[in-house]
Amino acid sequence: MRVALLVTCINDAMYPDTGKAVVTLLRRLGVEVDFPTAQTCCAQPMVNTGYLDEAVPVVRTFVDAFAGYDAIVTPSGSCAGSARHQHSIVARRSGDPGLVAAVAETGPRTYELSEFLVDVLGVTDVGAYFPHRVTYHPTCHSLRMLGVGDRPRQLLEKVRGLTLVDLPQAEECCGFGGTFAVKNADTSVAMGSDKARHVRETGAEMVAAGDNSCLMHIGGLLSRERSGVRTVHLAEILAATEDTESRSGGPAVGARAGDLA
């Protein structure tokens, strides 16, 4: 099985440790993952803001980069949803039957990380160790667009040392919403503040999710509130082991679980 990592533009530019964590995790599970360097972005920022013409060359870049892979794995429910549910809209708009055919190939082969682990690899215990008190926020696109269900939870429950605390009103949107976060910043912040309050009510050290975009928003609020609660991507928890945890010297961020270099 040829497996490609769709790292996503936000992880590439802002959260490289999440990408490294996916590589570490999949290698540990015996999957040699490739990073097609021609990849850029899934085009969701353009599509969801209404710029379909602008999205066409970006989707073209996507299908060219990922052509021929059996599985495209991504640490993002939102970007997986974009590839599976929105690329066809962009392709139809382009009027190019070649692009329509290409997205019909790449779309169904795109998996959010927890889907790939549970459904394709058939594992829930990935051998992770993460001795922290964590609450989990199911992001809207993973929950409602992809329907990942309780897969992330199945994975987290098998992580040794981890205490999983329930998040009140977990399924309510955090208010990120892509360009919504700036086009309707006041509403976005009002939603995010409630999410941050619920996170703080749990007493967790960290809030985890499968999308760093949502975590950037929630974490930005938690930071501004000086809450001391940090964010962590699901992939970084699953990649962590006794070894990486002892090296990181406690719950500090940055070069930790995913740091291979």
Next chain:
Amino acid sequence: MTGTFVGMPAFPEAARAALGDTQLRHNLAHATKTIRDKRARVVAEVEDWEELRIAGAAVKEAALRDLATHLEQLEASLVAGGATVHWARDAAEACEIVAQVARSHGVDEVVKVKSMATQEIGLNEVLEAEGIAAWETDLAELIVQLGDDLPSHILVPAIHRNRAEIREIFRRRMADVGRPAPDDLTDEPAVLAAAARAHLREKFLRAKVGVSGANFAVAETGTLVVVESEGNGRMCLTLPEVLVSVVGIEKVVPTWRDLDPLLRLLPRSSTGERMNPYTSTWTGVTPGDGPQEVHVVLLDNGRTNALADDVGRQALRCIRCSACLNVCPVYERVGGHAYGSVYPGPIGAILNPLLNGVSDEQTASLPYASSLCGACFEVCPVLIDIPSVLVDLRAQVVDSHRGDTVPKPEAAAMKAAAWTFSDSRRLGWAETASGLAGRVLGRFGRTTLPGGRRAAGRLPGPASAWTSARDLPAPPAESFRAWWKRTDGGRR
């Protein structure tokens, strides 16, 4: 007297004002949670709920697919039943028809059943200008009307008001338009309802003309259907001598059988009840029983525009249950007025642009009034994929500006992003630049995210939209792409 949505600012601005109203946010959070929980409980009781949703959507979709045929059959059945059928292209035509019926009977007042179609066309304001008072008889509509207020919810238009405010409105205004509120009025719901009941009874018994909408119109028999909770509708539909019903053309269903899934879906989705207390059906004129002169105004007012929209036409399946409002995290925080329409919330964010087009700035802001979280689609009893329609309407907004001589900053930014994302080398350059910016921030920035990562605090310019309330991590010095290249995917 009623307020007006005309001249409302675009959604972001209206939302900002609403968000500053802490009492409003408290009222909304409490009320939406109550209805949401009620709905969830009664929906969970129905084992085949998903099948029922599919059936409901199919019924409406089939009716829309052959709308012209069903409408003609409806007209023929109505006429055969003794009703007079009018066709109205737009709000002005519809209002004029109702006004003319009222004028022909020389009345200066009509009693109204709660109806979204008559709200949509601004009927009360038109009648008022003609010297005809249109009394709202639904309790919540009465509260809105007495308060010179605007509806903020499809089902519970006074959802933004609390009990104390309602008591105050009744005390202050009821005397101006009829029987005053009793002196010992408290804010107990039962006491408030009793005051409204006494106030309205005089109007029910006096009015010669009733005005309604309809939840459904059955083509095969020419039967209109109104579902309600309070019984005020039944009064308006049976006591007056004349009845005028304004019915959107999308309300038609071919047969009585089609009502089956819809009448099961609506109350559970809407009020969270297993069955609504009152379901009234009437077929034209029944000699000696109820109104002896029955008019039906079949209203387009943009519906054929929506029908012609391949993606958006599914919005015409809407049965006005308002479940999408109650689960919407945006609606819960900003309330209904910010949408600038009698149709607020997720359904309003698609219905208004579909009916009216996206040429004015306020309507064009509505498709963006959503984080696309999908909670609305999840509860919609007729499976309207609101997020997909929102995205499609956003594209229509953007496309309507493609000819602008001076592109908006957003359009320029999206073009630049598309250029960057069309070639991985360009993205690599951009990441190198952001990495340098990250180093600068790392050196000079004083904000640190929990866990230790450097962050940008408050930034000026467009970035302030993010950083006025949220810290932003400083970009890492090395992107994933650069790391992969430098280490051969971590192997070196």
